[in-house]
Amino acid sequence: MTTVAVAGGTGTVGRPVVARLQALGHDARVLSRAEGVDLVAGPGVDLRGVDAVIDVSNVTTLSARRSTAFFETATRTLLDAGRRDGVRHHVALSIVGIEAAPGGYYAGKLAQERAVRAGSVPWSILRATQFHEFAAQTVRQTAIGPVVLVPRMRTQPVSTRELAVALVDLALGDPVGDDGELAGPREERLADMVRAYVGATRRGGRVLEVPFPGRFGRAMARGELLPDPGARLGRQTFTEWLEHPDT
Ligand SMILES: NC(=O)c1ccc[n+]([C@@H]2O[C@H](COP(=O)([O-])OP(=O)(O)OC[C@H]3O[C@@H](n4cnc5c(N)ncnc54)[C@H](OP(=O)(O)O)[C@@H]3O)[C@@H](O)[C@H]2O)c1
Numbered sequence: 239m240t241t242v243a244v245a246g247g248t249g250t251v252g253r254p255v256v257a258r259l260q261a262l263g264h265d266a267r268v269l270s271r272a273e274g275v276d277l278v279a280g281p282g283v284d285l286r287g288v289d290a291v292i293d294v295s296n297v298t299t300l301s302a303r304r305s306t307a308f309f310e311t312a313t314r315t316l317l318d319a320g321r322r323d324g325v326r327h328h329v330a331l332s333i334v335g336i337e338a339a340p341g342g343y344y345a346g347k348l349a350q351e352r353a354v355r356a357g358s359v360p361w362s363i364l365r366a367t368q369f370h371e372f373a374a375q376t377v378r379q380t381a382i383g384p385v386v387l388v389p390r391m392r393t394q395p396v397s398t399r400e401l402a403v404a405l406v407d408l409a410l411g412d413p414v415g416d417d418g419e420l421a422g423p424r425e426e427r428l429a430d431m432v433r434a435y436v437g438a439t440r441r442g443g444r445v446l447e448v449p450f451p452g453r454f455g456r457a458m459a460r461g462e463l464l465p466d467p468g469a470r471l472g473r474q475t476f477t478e479w480l481e482h483p484d485t
Contacts, residue, residue, distance in 0.1 A: 241265040242409055243288045243325075245316055246295030248272050250371050251331065254402035255292055262406065270295070277312040285323040290409040291316055291359075292329045297346070298379070305346025313353040320359040328359040329409045331401075334367045334419050334469070338462035339454040360413035366401050367421040367465055368393045368428075370479040373435040376428065384443035386436065389450035391428035391458035394421045394465055397479060400472040421465035424475050428458075431476055438480050 242259050246252040247268030259266040267288060269275040275283055277295055285291065293316055297308035313330070320328055332351055336344040354361045369375075372395055380387045404420050429447035436445055449455055457463055465471075 239264055240289045240410055241267060241287055242406075243267045243269055243283075243285055243291045245269040245277060245291060245293040245312065249294060249296055250369060250375075251398045251401055251405075252294045254399050255294060255405055258399075258402045258406045262410075264406075264410075277315045278308060280315070283315055283319045285316075285319040285325050288320075288323065288325050290327040290329065291320060291325055292331075292405050292409050293350075294331050294405070299346075300342050302341050302343075302345035305343045306349045307346075309346040309350035310353055313350050313357070317353065317357040317359050321357075325359055327409060327413050328354060328357065328361045329405060330354045330361065330363050331405060332363050332365045333463075334365045334421065334465050335457065335463035336365075338457040341452070342454050344454070362408050362414045362417050364405060364408060364417045365419045366396055367419075367463070368395045369398050369401070370395045370422070370431075370474075370476050370483075371398060373428070373431040373476070376432055377435065377441070381443070386432060386443055386445045388429045388432045388445055388447050389455060389458055390447050391450070392425060392461035392464055393428055393431075393458075394423075394425045395431065395476050396420060396422040396472045397474040400474060404470075419465045419469035421469045421471055422475065423471050423473055425461075425464060426476050434477070434480055 247256045248270045256266040295312050336347045433445045
């Protein structure tokens with residue numbers, strides 16, 4: 239049995255990661271504020287007995303300053319403890335295409351990748367595209383009354399269950415450094431995803447597609463956040479996920 243600490247193990251991708259580890263008979267140790275571990279404001283973290291760390295912690299912000307502060311501090315907390323306590327593998331989840339829009343939230347993801355690469359715990363980084371759940375996250379973040387404003391975006395969303403399988407496989411193996419990209423099987427338009435989600439959940443309201451300003455907006459609209467041709471592709475489409483969200 240391998241002991242794996244899952245930073246952010248209560249989150250959107252953290253939950254299926256923990257479920258996958260447990261289904262394989264491994265010991266999953268959840269690190270999150272709800273479990274009494276604050277990776278940013280806390281005194282540090284105890285990783286004694288932990289073989290590998292999967293970092294799927296997150297902060298919800300568009301601010302480069304807040305994102306960078308979160309990901310740098312959380313990563314440093316995990317790597318300091320990992321070095322001290324003999325963790326043999328640090329796995330970080332990053333996002334496809336972050337160089338195309340290096341400001342805002344992605345500034346933090348770039349800072350996280352730099353910290354992991356420069357750290358002294360052997361590492362792997364997997365970059366994924368947006369999750370199928372991104373449609374719901376968009377509604378939560380951009381709804382103004384009955385109107386949902388959706389940025390113009392080309393995306394190739396992936397199943398968090400399939401992503402969890404890939405992250406756990408990665409963590410149980412030897413560190414590989416950059417592990418490339420994982421994407422879903424089909425390109426979608428975010429506005430179509432949100433319309434389908436709003437219809438399926440009977441939430442009601444109007445979905446308006448709008449251009450998102452700045453470099454991030456251009457990158458989203460032009461498809462610069464789509465995977466490279468060599469990316470590994472999952473199987474479950476967004477439509478299949480919407481019909482069976484738990485599978
Ligand atoms: N969303 C996407 O489409 C997407 C696509 C590709 C990659 N990613 C990456 O996937 C990762 C996970 O994203 P997600 O959407 O699954 O996140 P999420 O649902 O927002 O969950 C965030 C997790 O982080 C924990 N957390 C937040 N602040 C913390 C702190 N100070 N100390 C300890 N734990 C903390 C939260 O638990 P508590 O609140 O209990 O602390 C929660 O378990 C992120 O690195 C993100 O960049 C996301």
